[in-house]
Amino acid sequence: MTSTLRTSAESAVEQRVPPSMVERLTLILDLFERPHTHQTLEDVTRRTRLPRSTAHRILDQLVRLRWLDHTTSGYRLGKRALGLxxxxxxxxxxxxxxxxxxxxxxxxxxxxxxxxxxxxxxxxxxxxxxxxxxxxxxxxxxxxxxxxxxxxxxxxxxxxxxxxxxxxxxxxxxxxxxxxxxxxxxxxxxxxxxxxxxxxxxxxxxxxxxxxxxxxxxxxxxxxxxxxxxxxxxxxxxxxxxxxxxxxxxxxxxxxxxxxxxxxxxxxxxxxxxxxxxxxxxxxxxxxxxxx
The missing domain is CATH 3.30.450.40 (GAF domain)
Structure with a gap:
């Protein structure tokens, strides 16, 4: 029974997660409403409802491409995003x-x-x-x-x-x-x-x-x-x-x-x-x- 409930819960989460990478990127970037807004990995996971591993992987890619910066206070908009x-x-x-x-x-x-x-x-x-x-x-x-x-x-x-x-x-x-x-x-x-x-x-x-x-x-x-x-x-x-x-x-x-x-x-x-x-x-x- 427990296994069945867990499977149902995971399926519900997966149904809420956008299927395309572009939609997932947009979900994350929309969290940064202002240039000085900071979000932690936990914030991103909670607010987008993306799986933690998925959110972490996308954040790493955004940092590598300079859309985001990773600081001691969390993530914030990077040079590429600010340039827009x-x-x-x-x-x-x-x-x-x-x-x-x-x-x-x-x-x-x-x-x-x-x-x-x-x-x-x-x-x-x-x-x-x-x-x-x-x-x-x-x-x-x-x-x-x-x-x-x-x-x-x-x-x-x-x-x-x-x-x-x-x-x-x-x-x-x-x-x-x-x-x-x-x-x-x-x-x-x-x-x-x-x-x-x-x-x-x-x-x-x-x-x-x-x-x-x-x-x-x-x-x-x-x-x-x-x-x-x-x-x-x-x-x-x-x-x-x-x-x-x-x-x-x-x-x-x-x-x-x-x-x-x-x-x-x-x-x-x-x-x-x-x-x-x-x-x-x-x-x-x-x-x-x-x-x-």
């Missing part, structure tokens, strides 16, 4: 989450604010806020700059695997006389950024007259973007660094609500900012570096 429009969707979500925070930051500091993502070895500017003063900063939405020459880029590079930085920036070129071109010096700079818990500074490394302080927006598997405050090369950017940290925390809180779960009401930014008291920030800024 997922990257733009992710960037729009990031811009949407960051927009009110960036405008508030620009008003409070009276400085230009940037939002960017890392694309290959460059930063790609998604937003630029700052009113009339923004005209004086030689950057534009949709423009790019070498990542190793900007505070935005260095803030994101600090959280990438050392091997990747070594491979992609081993032959970095100078943008200005102050740009970092030596791999050893770059690694030292990224280590300082990590010890400051992500704060990156640059003065005259990308544009001779411009100084910036930046911080990455970090997801479960690495940086998803970065924000920065921009002034002239002599600006005392250390003074506004606490506000930048608060803004990054507020954006990250908002991103967490839209990455893998249904959208929730926007968090109270004032409450989010209170979780970054000035005393720990002062301790972060005490870490030495050439920018002091």
């Amino acid at each position: 429009g997922g990257r733009e969707i992710g960037q729009n979500a990031l811009r949407s989450a960051a927009a009110p925070v960036l405008h508030d930051l620009a008003i409070r500091t009276e400085l230009v604010v940037h939002l960017a993502v890392l694309v290959d070895t460059e930063v790609y500017y998604l937003d630029k806020v700052g009113g009339r003063s923004a005209v004086e900063v030689p950057s534009r939405v949709g423009g790019r700059a070498p990542a190793h020459c900007t505070a935005l880029g260095k803030a994101m590079l600090a959280w990438l695997p050392v091997e990747r930085v070594e491979t992609e920036y081993g032959n970095a070129v100078r943008r200005t006389a102050r740009s970092i071109a030596d791999p050893g010096v770059l690694h030292q700079e990224l280590d300082r950024i990590r010890r400051r818990r992500g704060l990156a500074f640059e003065r005259g490394e990308c544009f001779p007259t411009v100084g910036c302080v930046g911080i990455a927006l970090r997801g479960r598997d690495g940086p998803v973007g970065a924000i920065s405050l921009v002034g002239d090369v002599q600006s005392p950017l250390e003074r506004v660094a606490p506000l930048l940290i608060q803004a990054a925390h507020a954006i990250s809180t908002e991103l967490a609500t839209i990455a893998d779960v249904p959208r929730q009401p926007r968090p109270d930014l004032a409450i989010a900012q209170q979780s970054w008291p000035n005393e720990p920030v002062a301790q972060l800024l005490a870490v030495g570096g050439d920018w002091l």
